Amino acid sequence: MDDDLDAAKLAIHAALGDIGFERDFTRRAKCLYTGVLDKAGLAVPVSIEVTDFDFLEYPEIRIAPQYVLPDRKLPHILGIEQSVCYYARGTVVLDRYNPAGTVLQCLKKCEEVIRDAVRGRLNDDFADEFGSFWSSVNSLADLPGEADGVGSVKYIRLGPGKEPVPVLAKDESWLWSRDPANGGKGQGEPAFIVRTNAALSINPNAKWPPGNVTELDRWLTWNDPTLGGKMQVALAKGGGDVGVLAVKASNGLFLCRAVVPVPYRTKEILENRRGNMAKNLTRIGSKISVERISSAPVDSSYVFGRNLHGSSNLADKRILLIGCGTIGGFLAQQLAQCGAGAGKGELTLVDPDSLYPANLGRHLLGAPYLYDNKARACAEFIGSQLPPLNIRAVPDYVERVGIFSDRHDIVIDATGEEALSIALNHRAVRERPASPPIMFVWLEGNGAVAKSLLTGQPTHACLKCLKPKLAAAARHRTLKSEESIVIERNAACGDGAYVPFPVSRSVGAAAMACDHVLDWVNGVHGDRLRSRTFDNAKAYIVPDSSPKPSTDCPACGKSHA
Structure with a gap:
């Protein structure tokens, strides 16, 4: 070396x-x-x-x-x-x-x-890199795309022991609600939100950065003449000695905070002459210092849409996820991060089981949720991490949950329990066309391969079409040897039999299913049967496909005979 x-x-x-x-x-x-x-x-x-x-x-x-x-x-x-x-x-x-x-x-x-x-x-690069020149002080903004007018900046602790962070919003914010002591009514500082089509930049021939209201006013006017005097308006509208101006430009959101000097914090100036306050502040602008604050968006549309390259997210969709275990827990989180439960949508989580110590090695949840119902715990955990979502937990058996197209846009079975999946498939086939599409996701072998299947169309295979006879081989064989599957039992701790595989296989299966759901919501049906091989020694690499129904299928075969 x-x-x-x-x-x-x-x-x-x-x-x-x-x-x-x-x-x-x-x-x-x-x-x-x-x-x-x-x-x-x-x-x-x-x-x-x-x-x-x-x-x-x-x-x-x-x-x-x-x-x-x-x-x-x-x-x-x-x-x-x-x-x-x-x-x-x-x-x-x-x-x-x-x-x-x-x-x-x-x-x-x-x-x-x-x-x-x-x-x-x-010089044009100033606009592209303006955020790095503006400030090293950060804030968060929970604003819908067209928001303007009066708002508030509240200083929120995002977690125990965390330093307060400025959060800008109009009337309410999901982050304000995380800290009732500082995010409640009457807390924070008044803000005035304005919009411009211009990209804020630096005037290379003027003093930078603006240190007071007079300099800020000149700089704002240079960028867009309509922005002149807005800092004074922000202070005047606030009704107090502090005001925040938020400028929504084409290259970002930028905040300016100003404090009225002590000699001017008089009843006469702040109350009796409110109508002349902006004019008075312009006159003394060189004496009012300005603090510059950068801002990052945290509104729902940004959080759930930023990473999808313009594709539709899962907002406004009614999604029923059955099973919140090793695959379903991670899938629930991924669906939520893609907007499931946002807008007019709902993400319903169904699971009757509780989280036990044996689950910790390959589950989304950790020790704080031990012995809690998995559906409720997943809903609580996901709700604590993201903007508000409509997540409904059903700590019950799916047999008691109604599955209808007027209630759910899609149903996802992530239980990996073959008997339950067959029963759900049979029920869905019998209730066509009233039944919504059902997506099944599961692992085969010791996590050697993950599979997902989107059903619902009579012209394509249902789940049972993949293996019409329970004791026979599957139509699309994946495992090289069924005998290689290892099943273990930890009798000392009262566990039932289980198939060992690492958490990476659960996450991989969940990710594949999440991609499959995103394709569905964007109308990209493509291959309805998908697989991802993780262990080449135990499983074949099988191309994705859209298999046709089997005439031997006991669930849907009669209709195709």
Whole structure:
């Protein structure tokens, strides 16, 4: 390892020496060099320091302090140290096996960035990277897409021992409800929410950042003339000495917080002359300091839609999930994260069983839920992690739950209990077309392969079509040997017989089923029978397909005979 490091340093030393860079021997412990970029043009003196020879961290390149930059804000040149952001973190993979070439590559890119920044070619980048310039103070915003007008910022503790976080919302927020002491009525600070089609950016020819209301007003007006005076309006509408302006721009949501100076917190100014307050605040704007706060969305539409690339999520759908065990627990969480139970929808969880110590090794839930009913516990756990969802727990047997198309859009059987699945399938076939589609998901062997099947259409196979005779082989054989299945029993702790397999197989089966449900809601029916092989030694890799009904099927075969 030391030999590799020494070799990398020697290669870097030789490469930098070839382009006229010299080692800074005043700091021998560092791999630090100085030299000049763009020698024929701007002649910019810089230093480059390599701190990570795996190049997970890019070499730090700084413009020398004696170099006089233009008297305006330059994109990608940060702070008083004049550090150059030549690659955004994580956007480029640098070659650790070619340290010399990597360092020269970074210097070349840095030279391009400095040259273009000084010549004004990168000013549009301010808008793209505006969030990094605005503030390091974070807040959360629970706002619907078209929200504007009066709102509130409340300082919420998201968990025991957590520091309060500013949360902006209109009339209510799921995060406010997590902390009644700080999120209740009358708590927090008044906010005024405005919208603009402009992308907020930095005026390179003006002072940055704005430190008071006067400077903020100039900057807002430069971005969009309609934003001028909005900070004063926010303070005036608040009715107190504090106001928050939230600007919803095309490149994000940005907050400004201002406090009326103590000499102006008089009854005469704050009450009797409320109509003139905005005008008075403009007059003393240079004396009112401004705090800048960045914001990230946490509203339901963002949380449940961000990761779906424009596809439909599961909001407004009525989903019945039967079984909250090793597959069903993880599937319930994934469905919820895709919006199940949001809007006018409902996610119903059905399971009569409780969580026992033996379940902990491959279940969504942990020790705090031991001996609780699985359906209720999953509903409680998921509800504590996400925006409000309509999740209904039924701690009962599915035989007592009505399954009808006017009550459920889709039913998912994740019990993995073959007898129950056959009974559900038979019931669904007999009740067609009143029965909603049913998706079955299960594991075969010792978790060697996961399968899911979407049923409901008479033109496609029902569950029993896959294996018309219980004692016979399946039509679509997956396992290489049925005899290889291991079944264990821990008699000492009173467990029933069980099939051992790692939790990764449960998560994989749940993920496959979740993808299958998302395809269903987006009208991508594709292959109705899907499989994912995890153990190639025990199971075949079987292509996905949409099998036709079997005339030998005792459940639906008569209708196709």
